[in-house]
Amino acid sequence: MLTVEKLLKLTPPKVRYRASYPRIRIIQDKKVAKYRKLYTRTALGNTESTGDSYTQTLRIHGSKKFPSDFSVKPPSDMWCHCSCPYFTFYLEVTLQLHGSSTIKNSNGELPKIRNPKLKPYLCKHLYALTLYMINKDKGLKGNKLYTGIH
16 A cells, blocks of 8 residues: 555646645545545536536555554555546556555556556545645644645
8 A cells, every 4th residue: 555655756746736726625534443534525616617526535544653643644554536537547547556546437457548657646636635634634724724735
């Protein structure tokens, strides 16, 4: 399973740049026995006209030193999934091979054209959500939660 820190570092600059557009709304944040589970909805800037909205799921496992610490701090392991087409066609199978996702939307074939080197990273929705959660765990509030995203 990949760590939060590694997935953030592996995310390409073009995806990081696009991560400034989504708006994040946390639907459910609960702690389960082995991990912290987050259900979120990320909407693009103009959802009134396009109606685009995707659902993300993060499971943040405790670190090896502190198994009950479910914050988004390195070196916590992360399982993630997003319902956006980019994640489905570029990243779902790749992250599943690393143990950080499950195949839900795609047919399970390797992304030979979209991601031939099988590089694991995050889509813009998951990248924005991860930075948002890191800032939330630091105790930031209001617009400061979007530091590093916008």
